[in-house]
Amino acid sequence: MANPSKFPDDVRPQSVWLATAEMPRFEAATGDLRADVVVVGGGLIGLTTALLAADEGADVVVLEAGRIGSRTSGNTTGKVTAQHSLTYDELVRRHGQDKARLYADANQAGVEQVADLAETLGIECELIRTPAFAYTIDPGQVEKIEAEAKAAAELGLPAVLANPDEVGLPEVAAAVRFDNQVQIHPAQYLAGLARALIDEGVRVFENSRAVDVSESDGRVRVTTEGGAVVDAGHAVLATLLPIGMTGGYFARTRPNRSYGIAVRLPEPPPEGMAISVDQQTRSTRTWPGGGPNGLIVVGGGHETGTVEDTHGNYQGLIDWVGSTWNVADLTVEYRWSAQDYSTVDSIPYVGRTPESDTILIATGMRKWGLSNGTAAAAVLRDLISGRDNPWSELYDARRIGGPRAVASMVKDNLKVGKEFAAGHLGRTLKGGVDHLEVGQGGLLEVDGSTVGAYRDHEGGLHTVSPICSHMGCALSWNTADTSWDCACHGSRFDPDGKVLDGPATKPLKPGKS
Structure with a gap:
């Protein structure tokens, strides 16, 4: 059972974009x-x-x-850019110049298509043309930034090796800049x-x-x-x-979650979009709806279902903003998370x-x-x-x-799912639902069965069978987002078992209480 780390209770647990x-x-x-x-x-x-x-x-x-x-x-994050952190040097080395150029062309065309649709359809979405930076504070990563800038420029992208001071963040050792990119209010x-x-x-x-x-x-x-x-x-x-x-x-594919916060700084933030290529990724952009000092920060990523106390992921973003701008009492207006998948x-x-x-x-x-x-x-x-x-x-x-390869993958994953479930549920904590405090969730033993339980802030108890309805993998409790998450394929469910994210299409079975 996870013990949530400290987090401000008055922060709205909603995407700033959907809220506005x-x-x-x-x-x-x-x-x-x-x-x-x-x-x-x-x-x-x-x-x-x-x-x-x-x-x-x-x-x-x-x-x-x-x-x-x-x-x-x-x-x-609302970034519409062909600047995808450290991508193009890897694509060239892995797939060759021609495929890397196609990827570059497709994504730069995607940027322009968004801008064109916003203009032709008259969509008011806070669209701003701005540079996009990828940067590092680690001297050991400088060569990677230089290689990325060189590869991107050779592929025809508007990329240059930037002066580190251009990023507007402290201790930047190197940066690549993509010009004339776009940020929007995505909702x-x-x-x-x-x-x-x-x-x-x-x-x-x-x-x-x-x-x-x-x-x-x-x-x-x-x-x-x-x-x-x-x-x-x-x-x-x-x-x-x-x-x-x-x-x-x-x-x-592999599912990965990221975390975001919308804050108001004591001073205007850097004007461009930026993302760090270091181990602790921090992605930033301005937040026009938050006034001249509004800032969006995203990061704290991990594979879905592998972290239970996700309050700490949000807190990590808050701590980073506080130390970067020397703010002891940071005003956080919104917090939210998102999921996406990566291919091999x-x-x-x-x-x-x-x-x-x-x-x-x-x-x-x-x-x-x-x-x-x-x-x-x-x-x-x-x-x-x-x-x-x-x-x-x-x-x-x-x-x-082809179809045979797909059938083999399904068979292999069914086996993996069962093995994962057996091992994970074997670590279930003992104790009944009476041990659950308000706001807590986790795996419990009830009459010899494993139950996923959550007690909401009104004291109501929600119980489910913590086995994913997609392929039978065991689920983990996500404290900050109050959801049951599957580490196998990324399906997510609310406290009552309703599907939040697929590939699952069926709700969880009810649990004993």
């Missing part, structure tokens, strides 16, 4: 629907793909499990895309979690938790990670699944989803339209192998 944007609302899907394209997922990739496909004349339906933009897309941008979809006649449904995707006679059927069925020519799974067993992508080769999977020509996916954005995801939407649009796209081969979602 007016999102349109939509009804839940009902009955039988028919469309050219059904897009599953109402985040940036889903909404952008839907808009681009509708612009081509397609009849599009969007299904969102909760509220539009309420998951990862509404919890990002306002998503709201603008959603309103544009309404104008295009796209049917958008919220609270319509997809629980099954099947294919027959060249058509796709997507069934929602509420029983609605969408029959379409193509399905786009833009759900962070494809739901269920689709394509075996859960076995070729550092390039997202975008395109047709190994089993189907009509089921398309986009996953593995590696925390750079605003640029990668916008480029992915263009690839998906062209696949639906039957056109070539210069980035299709780069992002090829079938490079994980």
Whole structure:
């Protein structure tokens, strides 16, 4: 049972972006629907793909499990940039100059596409053109920064080795600068895309979690938790990670969580966007909504389900801001977390699944989803339209192998899941639910069974079976975000077992109390 570290109680546990944007609302899907394209997922990739496909004349339906933009897309840093920390030197060495250039071109095009859509659609989203820095305070990392600047410039990106003082943070040893990048209020941008979809006649449904995707006679059927069925020519799974067993992508990606805070400093923060390449990543940008001294800080990342006392991850960000700006009593307005997936080769999977020509996916954005995801939407649009796209081969979602390889991955992961569960649950603490204090959660033994329990701030008790409904892995309690998290594939559940993030589609079973 985790003992939470000290954290301010008055900080709003909500994304600053979702708290300060007016999102349109939509009804839940009902009955039988028919469309050219059904897009599953109402985040940036889903909404952008839907808009681009509708612009081509397609009849599009969007299904969102909760509220539009309420998951990862509404919890990002809001950086739209081709500057992805230390990326390009690695891509050149690992994949060669040509593929690295395609990745660079795709992401710089993604930056410009966001700026263009914001302008043409009249979306007020605090869009600012600003440089993006990657920097280090470690002299031992200077050569890596220099190599990154050289590789990025040779790939045609607006990159230069910067004067360390340009970053505006103390003790910077070296930095690379990408010019003319973009930062936005991501939730306002998503709201603008959603309103544009309404104008295009796209049917958008919220609270319509997809629980099954099947294919027959060249058509796709997507069934929602509420029983609605969408029959379409193509399905786009833009759900962070494809739901269920689709394509075996859960076995070729790793889930990672990051933490964010919105603060007001005693002085204006540095004007550019910046990210450290050191072990303790700190990503910063200005927060216009917080006034001239507003700052967003993101970091504290770890693989999902591997840290229980996540209060400490937030506190680490607060401590860093306090020491960097010499602030003893820092005002933190919002705190939030987000999840994303990384692929084994550092390039997202975008395109047709190994089993189907009509089921398309986009996953593995590696925390750079605003640029990668916008480029992915263009690839998906062209696949639906039957056109070539210069980035299709780069992002090829079938490079994980064919159906046999996928079946083997599923089998191997079932075994791993069972072994993980057996070992993890063997470490369950003894004690009954009466030992739970207000605000505490964890694994307990109740009448010989392992139970996941949480006592909320009103004293109410919530119990679940702490076994992931995706593939049977054991779950860990996340103290600060009050969720059950799966370290195997990143599924997350609320205290009552409702799915927060997939690939799981079914809620947890109730637990004994």
